[in-house]
Amino acid sequence: xxxxxxxxxxxxxxxxxxxxxxxxxxxxxxxxxxxxxxxxxxxxxxxxxxxxxxxxxxxxxxxxxxxxxxxxxxxxxxxxxxxxxxxxxxxxxxxxxxxxxxxxxxxxxxxxxxxxxxxxxxxxxxxxxxxxxxxxxxxxxxxxxxxxxxxxxxxxxxxxxxxxxxxxxxxxxxxxxxxxxxxxxxxxxxxxxxxxxxxxxxxxxxxxxxxxxxxxxxxxx
DNA sequence: TGCCAGGCCCTCTTTAGGGCCTT
Numbered sequence: 001x002x003x004x005x006x007x008x009x010x011x012x013x014x015x016x017x018x019x020x021x022x023x024x025x026x027x028x029x030x031x032x033x034x035x036x037x038x039x040x041x042x043x044x045x046x047x048x049x050x051x052x053x054x055x056x057x058x059x060x061x062x063x064x065x066x067x068x069x070x071x072x073x074x075x076x077x078x079x080x081x082x083x084x085x086x087x088x089x090x091x092x093x094x095x096x097x098x099x100x101x102x103x104x105x106x107x108x109x110x111x112x113x114x115x116x117x118x119x120x121x122x123x124x125x126x127x128x129x130x131x132x133x134x135x136x137x138x139x140x141x142x143x144x145x146x147x148x149x150x151x152x153x154x155x156x157x158x159x160x161x162x163x164x165x166x167x168x169x170x171x172x173x174x175x176x177x178x179x180x181x182x183x184x185x186x187x188x189x190x191x192x193x194x195x196x197x198x199x200x201x202x203x204x205x206x207x208x209x210x211x212x213x214x215x216x217x218x219x220x221x
Numbered sequence: 222t223g224c225c226a227g228g229c230c231c232t233c234t235t236t237a238g239g240g241c242c243t244t
Contacts, residue, residue: 022225024226064244101227139241
């Protein structure tokens, strides 16, 4: 059986990496992964792991994340943590804020251990640019404040950021449902939303809702 | 502190350039 056929459409993994820098192609590595599993809009599970990249992180990263070199010395190797994480995300679609960044590190770290994943990515930042066009900007912290998403004040730690991204994701789904009267919002629609011009997003959602209604009527018939 | 890279978006564009966002 193909892995893609096993994906649960009601379940997504919202993830966030802390890393040594911006680019795995330049030698940067992951130092922490955090993720939450959402099942039918409810938080069902968490994953958090510091990992030792085998190199020292800069003072800038220590200051930004609060993750020190001393903390990483005693952490398990990236290979061990990422192997567990590959099991955690198996068969599920994935969400991240500025997903292109997290996808590069996920791909790079899993490639190192010969693992992969079958889910597809959606980006909460690209979706938010279309749903919340009046927000001051679309940084995660700004959107959390803008939408009043509960948090404990921790930023730039993987699990905390993943939980806030999950809150933002659920909030967007709720706002789209309320504004456009969706009965349900497929994951693929959120991917498509991220690809339409921002100015055309409202029209896109209106047309998508009408298509959704037609499908539902057909099911009744 | 701000740069590094990569992908994406927007517009005074499309044979381009600047800005956003992630660590």
